[in-house]
Amino acid sequence: MCLGIPGQIVAITDPTRMMAMADVSGVKREVSYAPVLTGDPDDLIGQYALIHVGFAMAIIDEDEAAKTLEALRGLGEAQETLEAMAEGAKALEETK
Amino acid sequence: MRYVEEFRDPTAAKSLLAEIEKVTNQIGATKDKPVHIMEICGGHTHAIFRYGLDRLTPEGIEFIHGPGCPVCVLPMSRVDECVQIAEKPNVIFTTFGDAMRVPGTKKSLLQAKADGADIRMVYSPLDALELARRNPDKEVVFFGLGFETTTPSTALSIQQAARDGLTNFSVFCNHITVPEPIKALLDDPYMMLDGFVGPGHVSMVIGVHPYDFIARDYNKPIVVAGFEPLDLLQSVLMVLIQIRDGRAEVENQYARIVPEHGNPISIAAMEDVYERRPSFEWRGLGEIDASGLKIRDRYKAFDAEEKFGIGYAAGPRVVQEPEGCECGAVMTGRMKPTACPQFGKGCTPEMPLGALMVSSEGACAAYWQYGGRRAAEPAE
Numbered sequence: 062m063c064l065g066i067p068g069q070i071v072a073i074t075d076p077t078r079m080m081a082m083a084d085v086s087g088v089k090r091e092v093s094y095a096p097v098l099t100g101d102p103d104d105l106i107g108q109y110a111l112i113h114v115g116f117a118m119a120i121i122d123e124d125e126a127a128k129t130l131e132a133l134r135g136l137g138e139a140q141e142t143l144e145a146m147a148e149g150a151k152a153l154e155e156t157k
Numbered sequence: 158m159r160y161v162e163e164f165r166d167p168t169a170a171k172s173l174l175a176e177i178e179k180v181t182n183q184i185g186a187t188k189d190k191p192v193h194i195m196e197i198c199g200g201h202t203h204a205i206f207r208y209g210l211d212r213l214t215p216e217g218i219e220f221i222h223g224p225g226c227p228v229c230v231l232p233m234s235r236v237d238e239c240v241q242i243a244e245k246p247n248v249i250f251t252t253f254g255d256a257m258r259v260p261g262t263k264k265s266l267l268q269a270k271a272d273g274a275d276i277r278m279v280y281s282p283l284d285a286l287e288l289a290r291r292n293p294d295k296e297v298v299f300f301g302l303g304f305e306t307t308t309p310s311t312a313l314s315i316q317q318a319a320r321d322g323l324t325n326f327s328v329f330c331n332h333i334t335v336p337e338p339i340k341a342l343l344d345d346p347y348m349m350l351d352g353f354v355g356p357g358h359v360s361m362v363i364g365v366h367p368y369d370f371i372a373r374d375y376n377k378p379i380v381v382a383g384f385e386p387l388d389l390l391q392s393v394l395m396v397l398i399q400i401r402d403g404r405a406e407v408e409n410q411y412a413r414i415v416p417e418h419g420n421p422i423s424i425a426a427m428e429d430v431y432e433r434r435p436s437f438e439w440r441g442l443g444e445i446d447a448s449g450l451k452i453r454d455r456y457k458a459f460d461a462e463e464k465f466g467i468g469y470a471a472g473p474r475v476v477q478e479p480e481g482c483e484c485g486a487v488m489t490g491r492m493k494p495t496a497c498p499q500f501g502k503g504c505t506p507e508m509p510l511g512a513l514m515v516s517s518e519g520a521c522a523a524y525w526q527y528g529g530r531r532a533a534e535p536a537e
């Protein structure tokens with residue numbers, strides 16, 4: 062749970078809450094860009110970030126994103142993270 | 158060197174391994190008189206086993222697996238308190254999946270869920286926030302767990318909840334910090350560590366300077382490392398070179414991700430939301446001064462300890478570890494997992510007795526998953 066996963070910011074979804082849509086290995090997930098905001102949020106679109114528990118923690122370049130993803134796949138962590146994202150989406154819909 | 162072929166760049170790995178062997182020999186470290194290098198982070202422990210780095214490196218290097226897996230060091234009493242909160246009526250208890258199977262004294266969260274409590278696995282505290290928005294008649298509690306990599310996300314979520322004026326969201330805060338247990342280990346009279354590989358993603362948030370004391374006050378080298386196998390090999394080499402040259406410095410192998418001063422926005426959010434507890438209990442290590450975080454008074458409306466009257470250190474906290482569990486000895490490097498009498502018998506990843514078997518980042522689970530299998534293979 063301590064390793065981030067790279068994703069590409071594809072759209073700003075809620076500027077007041079600093080939320081963006083990210084593409085993480087083909088999976089779309091809303092994330093917070095608060096930690097990496099230094100100027101205009103629109104400048105983040107197209108950039109890669111290391112995403113940790115739903116927060117973009119560092120901007121990385123495309124090459125680093127690819128390498129990191131490969132390392133995470135090797136460790137089985139990429140799959141685990143994507144499953145956790147699916148669990149999270151499911152948790153929102155669950156009713157007791 | 159069969160496993161080297163799995164590396165992204167086998168040639169680079171081979172030349173790093175050759176360098177490592179050379180410097181280990183220059184130091185004069187041998188199987189009987191090894192250098193002890195602690196990797197602090199559970200992610201590193203996992204990578205070391207996954208890629209067999211402990212077998213690829215010379216016998217003169219001994220890896221000691223540090224306390225850097227937040228799930229592993231979570232005290233049983235805190236798991237009990239999670240269950241206690243989760244079983245209250247009208248509560249939706251949210252947690253990272255990793256924490257579901259950690260044994261409490263009575264049950265794990267997984268068992269509590271099976272018994273009917275509304276416990277949901279989430280990916281992010283943001284999911285818990287969203288649940289609170291969608292379920293205004295329920296109290297949504299997020300189980301805040303993890304080191305400095307994870308801590309800002311909870312802080313930023315609490316700040317967001319305050320801005321949104323949410324009244325049904327709170328955090329059961331169990332966030333812990335990395336430098337303090339390292340200091341505790343260094344103060345241990347049985348300590349035999351010669352150097353450290355530091356957690357890169359923690360430093361991505363806090364920078365490299367919180368480790369200055371390791372070099373300055375204890376004269377030990379530390380290299381902040383990425384978690385790719387090549388990153389790890391290079392970091393181990395950097396530690397060895399420092400030892401050989403008689404230097405003790407904080408070096409940054411992972412500069413492409415880790416800024417010297419960390420992430421200022423995350424640091425500011427943590428400052429705003431948390432204060433240090435006088436001490437916090439670590440499973441297997443005991444109470445460590447100033448190693449745990451508490452939500453500040455100004456955000457106490459979002460503090461589950463306040464909401465549910467569960468203050469830390471309110472009651473007696475000494476909880477007996479399960480019979481025969483040697484997690485403490487393993488975590489301090491005094492015992493190898495395989496030497497624990499419960500290893501693979503009373504304690505397996507399916508039915509963990511001790512915390513180190515629960516998460517893939519725990520030393521025992523890593524030994525079980527990789528060490529056990531490889532040990533059973535014929536020698537190359």
Ligand code: SF4
Binds near residue numbers: 514515
């Ligand atoms: S085998 Fe189980 S009980 Fe023994 S040290 Fe490891 S996790 Fe603890």
